[in-house]
Amino acid sequence: MKLHTISINNLKRRKAKMAFLTIGLMVGIATIVTLVTLTRSMSRDIEAKMDEFGANILITPQSNGLAMNYGGISLGGVTFDQREILEEDLARIKTIRNNKNISAVSPKVLGGIKVDSHDVMLVGVNFDNELKMKQWWRIFGDAPKVENEVLLGSDASKVLNAGSGDNLLIKGEGFKVAGVLDQTGSQDDALVFASLPKAQKLLAKEGKITLVEVAALCSGCPIGDMVTQIAEKLPDAKVSAIQQVVEGRLKALDQFRRFSYAMAGVVVFIGSLIVFVTMMGSVNERTTEIGVFRAIGFRKSHIMRIILLEAALVSLLAGFLGYAAGMGGAGLALPFMAESKDAHLVWDMTVAFGSVGLALVLGILASLYPALHASRMDPTEALRAL
Amino acid sequence: MALIEISNLKKQYASGDETVEALRGIDIAIETGEFITIMGQSGSGKSTLLSVLGGMNHPSAGEVEMAGVKLYRLPGEKLADFRAENLGFVFQSFHLIPYLTAIENVMLPLAIVKTGSKAKRAAASQALERVGLGSKLERLPNQLSGGEQERVAIARAIVNNPHILLADEPTGNLDSKTSDEVMALFRELNAAGQTVVMVTHNPENGRYADRTIHLRDGMVV
Numbered sequence: 001m002k003l004h005t006i007s008i009n010n011l012k013r014r015k016a017k018m019a020f021l022t023i024g025l026m027v028g029i030a031t032i033v034t035l036v037t038l039t040r041s042m043s044r045d046i047e048a049k050m051d052e053f054g055a056n057i058l059i060t061p062q063s064n065g066l067a068m069n070y071g072g073i074s075l076g077g078v079t080f081d082q083r084e085i086l087e088e089d090l091a092r093i094k095t096i097r098n099n100k101n102i103s104a105v106s107p108k109v110l111g112g113i114k115v116d117s118h119d120v121m122l123v124g125v126n127f128d129n130e131l132k133m134k135q136w137w138r139i140f141g142d143a144p145k146v147e148n149e150v151l152l153g154s155d156a157s158k159v160l161n162a163g164s165g166d167n168l169l170i171k172g173e174g175f176k177v178a179g180v181l182d183q184t185g186s187q188d189d190a191l192v193f194a195s196l197p198k199a200q201k202l203l204a205k206e207g208k209i210t211l212v213e214v215a216a217l218c219s220g221c222p223i224g225d226m227v228t229q230i231a232e233k234l235p236d237a238k239v240s241a242i243q244q245v246v247e248g249r250l251k252a253l254d255q256f257r258r259f260s261y262a263m264a265g266v267v268v269f270i271g272s273l274i275v276f277v278t279m280m281g282s283v284n285e286r287t288t289e290i291g292v293f294r295a296i297g298f299r300k301s302h303i304m305r306i307i308l309l310e311a312a313l314v315s316l317l318a319g320f321l322g323y324a325a326g327m328g329g330a331g332l333a334l335p336f337m338a339e340s341k342d343a344h345l346v347w348d349m350t351v352a353f354g355s356v357g358l359a360l361v362l363g364i365l366a367s368l369y370p371a372l373h374a375s376r377m378d379p380t381e382a383l384r385a386l
Numbered sequence: 387m388a389l390i391e392i393s394n395l396k397k398q399y400a401s402g403d404e405t406v407e408a409l410r411g412i413d414i415a416i417e418t419g420e421f422i423t424i425m426g427q428s429g430s431g432k433s434t435l436l437s438v439l440g441g442m443n444h445p446s447a448g449e450v451e452m453a454g455v456k457l458y459r460l461p462g463e464k465l466a467d468f469r470a471e472n473l474g475f476v477f478q479s480f481h482l483i484p485y486l487t488a489i490e491n492v493m494l495p496l497a498i499v500k501t502g503s504k505a506k507r508a509a510a511s512q513a514l515e516r517v518g519l520g521s522k523l524e525r526l527p528n529q530l531s532g533g534e535q536e537r538v539a540i541a542r543a544i545v546n547n548p549h550i551l552l553a554d555e556p557t558g559n560l561d562s563k564t565s566d567e568v569m570a571l572f573r574e575l576n577a578a579g580q581t582v583v584m585v586t587h588n589p590e591n592g593r594y595a596d597r598t599i600h601l602r603d604g605m606v607v
Binding site for chain 2 (some may be wrong): 001006014288289292295297300301378
């Protein structure tokens with residue numbers, strides 16, 4: 001017989017009351033787990049999408065130029081004092097402090113060129129990086145693998161009347177069309193893509209880069225900071241962040257997160273109240289019992305230990321059940337809440353331990369006053385008979 | 387020196403605007419091994435006297451000295467420790483813990499004692515055997531008769547070998563036959579050296595005692 005024997009036996013006897021207490025706290029914990037897990041899973045989903053959405057930092061040469069376009073109609077531009085990015089400078093991008101957040105660096109060289117008898121825009125790219133960045137590209141045929149292969153945008157393919165496997169003549173040199181892009185609805189449709197070194201040679205821009213697209217992983221990555229860091233490394237370049245729709249979504253998610261936490265706070269408060277009221281009721285119900293304990297020599301601290309141990313045991317159970325129920329709830333809700341169908345539930349040990357820990361802390365805190373109240377009971381009044 | 391010395395004991399309660407004098411200067415000495423019954427009408431102060439004697443009710447004035455210790459001068463929770471080590475209580479309504487078996491109820495005072503589980507169980511088992519319930523160790527209180535519950539309460543009171551056994555109307559809820567059996571048990575314990583102080587309103591119980599103290603209006607008469 002030890003003090004915990006009393007606590008455990010009491011819990012076993014008052015099954016209904018303890019079940020009510022457990023459920024009260026469990027609902028609170030489950031709500032928190034569901035909301036936290038949903039928010040995390042949705043963040044992960046959107047972050048994954050953001051990577052798919054391509055570049056979010058653009059590096060262009062510094063120039064004192066003014067763009068002359070409005071409503072999609074371009075009239076060219078007034079550009080003077082044009083500087084250029086050198087290929088050898090690109091290595092410096094990877095030396096920034098947040099280099100771990102860089103997913104891909106895709107340098108490009110652009111220039112107008114005659115293909116057969118048509119004027120087209122030739123873009124030199126590193127196909128490995130480009131394909132990683134533009135995961136939405138669908139290619140009929142293959143991506144170019146050797147220097148004398150090109151990839152055509154859907155409109156370019158129509159204008160040049162060339163498809164996968166056909167040959168084109170560019171500046172007197174023969175090129176094979178490795179593949180044709182499915183329509184993207186973007187400027188890519190009108191372009192002819194070649195490997196970077198080949199395009200540089202054709203455009204007479206060896207070692208030079210027109211622009212660099214950088215894809216940064218957004219999990220905890222401060223795009224603004226990265227822009228500053230890259231600008232410091234490349235003082236002759238203009239570095240700008242591409243504002244994407246996804247950022248708006250992240251903001252919405254942040255609002256959802258805040259709302260979730262506020263809601264979780266309210267539920268936790270209600271859960272704590274349930275624990276408090278139930279424990280207080282239980283203590284008052286056990287007045288005589290506590291009087292007996294005090295009469296036979298239990299100290300106030302012994303009484304508190306009995307009550308708090310009961311609270312701790314119930315809270316632990318509520319924590320485990322709440323975590324399981326919360327993850328179950330999140331699993332059921334995620335398909336309705338997340339944008340993509342393949343969004344995965346984030347299983348995080350921090351949430352598991354956190355929910356059990358939180359249940360324990362809440363249960364004990366809410367039972368502190370009832371336990372103190374019990375320990376301060378006057379044994380004579382508690383027993384009345386004496 | 388007597389085992390218990392009570393001198394000029396007074397206890398006042400505030401009841402609304404009035405002050406009730408439950409005990410008005412009581413002097414009693416009880417020797418080791420005595421069997422004392424305290425009798426008196428309702429409101430005579432006998433239960434108050436027992437609670438003061440049991441270290442649970444601070445007197446308004448006077449002194450209670452037990453085994454050389456001035457009870458109400460003990461600091462902090464030392465009074466609780468004193469109760470645990472020196473006193474055994476038997477309550478009128480038994481006050482057994484309903485979710486503990488007979489042997490667990492008897493082991494209750496040992497829950498705060500640093501002894502091995504086996505030793506605690508052996509002591510509780512022995513106490514239950516002394517009161518004739520050696521075969522009902524694992525019964526819950528609601529599986530026992532009133533007399534048996536009283537015996538479990540007595541076993542719980544003696545399991546820690548207290549200096550003094552305090553009992554408040556132990557036969558108040560029992561029929562006369564069971565009352566006699568319980569009183570005989572108290573007598574038996576007393577014969578084995580146990581000091582017993584019992585509050586009762588039943589004059590019949592007085593015949594088991596060495597001495598009866600009569601109270602009226604908070605004073606010994």
